[in-house]
Amino acid sequence: MSPMMHTMLAALLLALTLADPDPTLAPSAGLIERYRADLGNVGRFHDTPMSPAALDQTEAFHRQWFDRLEKVDFDALDVDNRAEYVLLRERLRFEIDQAGYARAQLAEIEPLVPFTAPIVAMLEAHRRVEAIDPRRAAETLNELVPRIRAVTGGLEKAESERDRVLARRAAMQLDRLAWSLRSWYSFYNGYDPLFSWWCEKPYQACAEALRKHAEALREKVAGITADEDPVIGDPVGRDVLLRMLRHEMIAYTPEELIDIAQREFAWCLERMLEASHELGFGDDWKAALEHVRDRHVEPGEQPAMIADMVREAIDFVEARDLITVPDLAKTTWRMTMMSPERQKVSPYFLGGETIFVSYPTSGMEHEDKLASMRGNNRHFSRAVVHHEIIPGHGLQRFMMDRYRTHRSLFYTPFWMEGWALYWEMRLWDLGFAQSPEDRVGMLFWRMHRCARIVFSLKFHLGEMTASEAVDYLVENVGHMRRNATAEVRRSVNGDYPPLYQAAYMLGGLQFVALHEELVTKGGMTEREFHDAVLQHGPIPVEMLRAILRGDEIDEDHRAGWRFAGDIETEGR
Numbered sequence: 001m002s003p004m005m006h007t008m009l010a011a012l013l014l015a016l017t018l019a020d021p022d023p024t025l026a027p028s029a030g031l032i033e034r035y036r037a038d039l040g041n042v043g044r045f046h047d048t049p050m051s052p053a054a055l056d057q058t059e060a061f062h063r064q065w066f067d068r069l070e071k072v073d074f075d076a077l078d079v080d081n082r083a084e085y086v087l088l089r090e091r092l093r094f095e096i097d098q099a100g101y102a103r104a105q106l107a108e109i110e111p112l113v114p115f116t117a118p119i120v121a122m123l124e125a126h127r128r129v130e131a132i133d134p135r136r137a138a139e140t141l142n143e144l145v146p147r148i149r150a151v152t153g154g155l156e157k158a159e160s161e162r163d164r165v166l167a168r169r170a171a172m173q174l175d176r177l178a179w180s181l182r183s184w185y186s187f188y189n190g191y192d193p194l195f196s197w198w199c200e201k202p203y204q205a206c207a208e209a210l211r212k213h214a215e216a217l218r219e220k221v222a223g224i225t226a227d228e229d230p231v232i233g234d235p236v237g238r239d240v241l242l243r244m245l246r247h248e249m250i251a252y253t254p255e256e257l258i259d260i261a262q263r264e265f266a267w268c269l270e271r272m273l274e275a276s277h278e279l280g281f282g283d284d285w286k287a288a289l290e291h292v293r294d295r296h297v298e299p300g301e302q303p304a305m306i307a308d309m310v311r312e313a314i315d316f317v318e319a320r321d322l323i324t325v326p327d328l329a330k331t332t333w334r335m336t337m338m339s340p341e342r343q344k345v346s347p348y349f350l351g352g353e354t355i356f357v358s359y360p361t362s363g364m365e366h367e368d369k370l371a372s373m374r375g376n377n378r379h380f381s382r383a384v385v386h387h388e389i390i391p392g393h394g395l396q397r398f399m400m401d402r403y404r405t406h407r408s409l410f411y412t413p414f415w416m417e418g419w420a421l422y423w424e425m426r427l428w429d430l431g432f433a434q435s436p437e438d439r440v441g442m443l444f445w446r447m448h449r450c451a452r453i454v455f456s457l458k459f460h461l462g463e464m465t466a467s468e469a470v471d472y473l474v475e476n477v478g479h480m481r482r483n484a485t486a487e488v489r490r491s492v493n494g495d496y497p498p499l500y501q502a503a504y505m506l507g508g509l510q511f512v513a514l515h516e517e518l519v520t521k522g523g524m525t526e527r528e529f530h531d532a533v534l535q536h537g538p539i540p541v542e543m544l545r546a547i548l549r550g551d552e553i554d555e556d557h558r559a560g561w562r563f564a565g566d567i568e569t570e571g572r
Contacts, residue, residue: 027077028084032406035065035088048123049176050106050116059099066092074555082553083543087410089555094247101240109170112155112217115147116174119181126184134188134198141202148209158221161232161465167221168232172494174214178207231466231485233492238461244499248414249540250506251559254457256567257502261453264505265476268447275443278436285440289478292440293374302359303335305378306385310355313386316432323391323530329398333389340364351388352397371482379441386427391530392420399534407537413500415538418507421449425508426515444478448487449505451477456491456501466492506564510541513563518548 042061046054069089077085118140126132158164185203188195218224222232236244241254252260269285276288297305314330317323334354340361350356358376360369386392396419400408424445433439455472458464464472466488473484491501511533518524524532536544542561546553 027072028081028088029404029406031069031072032084032088032409036406036409038065045127047180048120048127049180050113050173051120051124052103052106053124055099055102055106059096062092062095062099066096079547079550079553082555083539083547084407086553086555086557087407087539087543090247090249090557091410094243097243105169106173109166109173112166112170112221113151113174113213115144115151116177118144119177123180123184126187132188132192132195134192134195137195138198138202141199141206145202145205145209148206148213152209152213152216155216155220158223164222164230164232165234167217168224169234169494171214171217171222174210174217178210178214181210182207231470231489231492233459233466233488234494235460235462235492236498241457241460241498244497246559248412248499248503249542249559249561250414251542251561252564252567254461257506258454258457259567260509260564261450261502261505264509265447265450265454268443268450272440272443272447275436275439279440286478288436288440289444292379292437292444293377295379295437296373296377299360299373302357302376302381303337306335306355306357306381309382309385310389312382314390316386316427316430317391320430320526322426322526323395323534324527325390325395326398329390329395333394337361340368352393355385355388355394368482371480375480375483377441379437380444381441382438383424383441383445387420387424391423396420396534396538400538403535404537407539410540411538412507412540413497413503414507414510414541415544416507417500417504418509418511418541419533421504421508422511422515425512446505447477448473448479449508452487452491452501453505455488456498459492460498507541510545510561510563514541514545514548517545 038061042058046057048054066089069085069092072085074082074085122137122140158167181203185199185207189200189203190196223230224232238254245252245254250257272285272288273283276282276285279288279291281287281291310333314325318325332353336354336356338350338356338358340363350358358372360372364372388394393416396416424442428442428446433442451473455464455469459466459469469488469492470481470484473479473487474481477484479487490496515529519526519529532548533544536547540559541563542559543553543557545551545561546557
């Protein structure tokens, strides 16, 4: 980008930043909505993959917004507005840090894709609507082909797990770049006859070279083939985990969180042994699990069973006046079946307004059919249907669309997944389980949430490999290996943020602690508490706690709530 263009864009960003927020909204809400709208423009404009300039401009945008926020009179704000000010400030700080992290990620893979700069430059010129020189574009594409092929020819099989990680990351980034290049080509091709005359063959050759290079990165270096699909994650390291925990307002170290998970797991194991003894399996609780897995419905009967379980959960919470469930939320949820491909990374339910049912289809291999059927048996299913629909994700989404909608900017899995997991714990306490088999089903998932904290954090700390994580789930939770592999793949392959899997149990423990403070000891009713949580939106639970308690909130708030108590971590 030319210096003049840099100056013009900086002036545009500054003008956007300094524009007044919507005066019809509360002060912080107006700022949040303005930031979100501005961010949308900047993000859609600077969408070129592997672009250092895009990272620079996005970081500059967030720094300008940070400076803007510093001019707000914090002392004049009430509790709600102070909370949102702090959340927006933390979001800006986090995004600035993320730009540096993204640069480091690109720098690590640059030796594997050293030819991308000319492509990025053409894509960014197109984004700025600069006039194209078809002959020069053709020459650029043509010159790239032997460069790409030379790099492809020099690739060697990975010597370490880190080599495989970087190769997979580079291939994913190259896929994004190739897709953007295809869009660039489609914009001109056919519309500009001179462009088509010059660029058709060079583009096709370049696109094919990029495809083969990405293929070689996956197959030759990373070892990912049609017959062999190893689970390859991308560990972020302890420093990044600490930064993310600060952003999520979690006042524990990764090591302390692992200790919390192991403490919770010990509780679960005690209860599992009790249920196993009731079922006649003694201390062999894995045999009890196998007994429960065999209690599944026949093919074709799963949707009806799930529908009955949704209605059962709604009746349970309404009969006890636990939470407000609007009629529209009760009558407009939907169901769909998960594809066999999706089940490779999500072997169990997913949900929201729609529940995605994981169950075998006729075209699946026999062993996959059995794993899907047994893994989604009636007792495992009964333990989590309410997690997905009501009072879990379905009701959350319903209320998010109707209350303090601007707070969706601060979405956190510790609120989203933590709330749904909290209900698994709360319903356990209220006697939702009707049999030892039901308790085994509920405990399986609770043990699984504990294990997710352990293996996901240890993976990102570099203390556990992906294959070791699969073994951990099989040995400690009793997962079938196919489903354990899918769970680990989902957790570490980059589709979810590093803290996402830990957020289920940890967020649930936050809500348990908050319920203890405000309901058990504080005098709120169950309905008042649960309705308030949903009406305040998907914000870090520590900040929700401060709002509901009416706490003083400092301008530079830092997490300090030890919701699970103090943890003694030996040798750390």
